[in-house]
Amino acid sequence: MSGDRGQAIVEFALVLPILLVVALAIVLVAELGVARLALQHATAEAARAGALTNDDEQIRGTLAATVAPLAPDRVTSEIAPAQSEQPRSGDPRGSLLTVRASYTLPVPLGFVGLPRFVVTASASRRIEWTP
Amino acid sequence: MDAVSGERGQALVIAALLIGIGALAIVGLRVVQERVLASARSQDAGEAAVEAAAAAIADAYVAHVGGLRGHVFDVPRPTTNVAALLADPATREAARAAAAETAARNGEVFDGAVEARCVGKTIEIELRRSGRVHRAALEADACSPR
Numbered sequence: 001m002s003g004d005r006g007q008a009i010v011e012f013a014l015v016l017p018i019l020l021v022v023a024l025a026i027v028l029v030a031e032l033g034v035a036r037l038a039l040q041h042a043t044a045e046a047a048r049a050g051a052l053t054n055d056d057e058q059i060r061g062t063l064a065a066t067v068a069p070l071a072p073d074r075v076t077s078e079i080a081p082a083q084s085e086q087p088r089s090g091d092p093r094g095s096l097l098t099v100r101a102s103y104t105l106p107v108p109l110g111f112v113g114l115p116r117f118v119v120t121a122s123a124s125r126r127i128e129w130t131p
Numbered sequence: 132m133d134a135v136s137g138e139r140g141q142a143l144v145i146a147a148l149l150i151g152i153g154a155l156a157i158v159g160l161r162v163v164q165e166r167v168l169a170s171a172r173s174q175d176a177g178e179a180a181v182e183a184a185a186a187a188i189a190d191a192y193v194a195h196v197g198g199l200r201g202h203v204f205d206v207p208r209p210t211t212n213v214a215a216l217l218a219d220p221a222t223r224e225a226a227r228a229a230a231a232e233t234a235a236r237n238g239e240v241f242d243g244a245v246e247a248r249c250v251g252k253t254i255e256i257e258l259r260r261s262g263r264v265h266r267a268a269l270e271a272d273a274c275s276p277r
Binding site for chain 1: 140141142143146149150153154156157160161163164167168171172175178179182183186187190229232233236237
């Protein structure tokens with residue numbers, strides 16, 4: 001058993017898992033970047049919609065419509081202050097509205113214990129709407 | 132077969148090189164992503180700031196025009212002076228404060244000035260931040276009184 005036949009394939013089989021992990025990491029980092037940029041854009045658009053309408057439904061609708069290429073059902077959002085609270089329930093013109101959103105990145109091989117990546121973004125706008 | 136000319140371990144060397152290139156690619160991607168994201172955040176904060184400044188100026192303009200309505204039967208009739216309103220330190224400070232507050236809430240700093248001027252029947256608002264110029268405009272008939 002001292003011949004060199006098949007040594008390359010054995011070595012390749014040994015390093016293949018490591019190469020696959022590196023390739024997976026590159027893809028994940030790229031996906032993270034896309035998600036962060038998309039979420040930043042979507043929160044800015046949603047906050048702008050909120051500044052013009054003072055309507056939570058419009059804000060969430062805008063967020064869902066502009067978050068592409070991310071899946072809207074994986075995005076959770078938080079609007080501050082709430083529509084039922086002052087100053088938004090009265091005359092909010094001139095006050096600030098903040099939209100925060102988070103997105104859980106679907107990780108391939110997550111079932112083997114890879115950590116979940118959660119991307120967050122927020123944007124604020126001065127409310128221009130008047131009752 | 133000596134250590135230099137032997138073929139054993141060739142695949143391991145190539146794999147080590149590929150892993151190094153992969154690690155470099157990851158670091159490069161992260162650096163580029165941070166730059167692109169910082170630029171996008173700065174752009175968004177600038178847009179939010181100039182919109183806030185424009186809204187503050189719009190409020191001052193509406194209050195100015197509304198204030199004149201109460202004196203519409205005065206002789207001589209008062210006239211709007213939007214240029215004076217835009218040059219008023221109180222208007223400029225209100226616009227600057229609104230821009231600074233909005234930029235701060237978006238995680239950015241704005242400590243410059245807001246420029247506003249009448250162009251035709253619009254008020255143009257300009258804000259310079261981090262080498263970028265952000266503009267907004269609002270309709271203002273009183274800029275060109277008949």
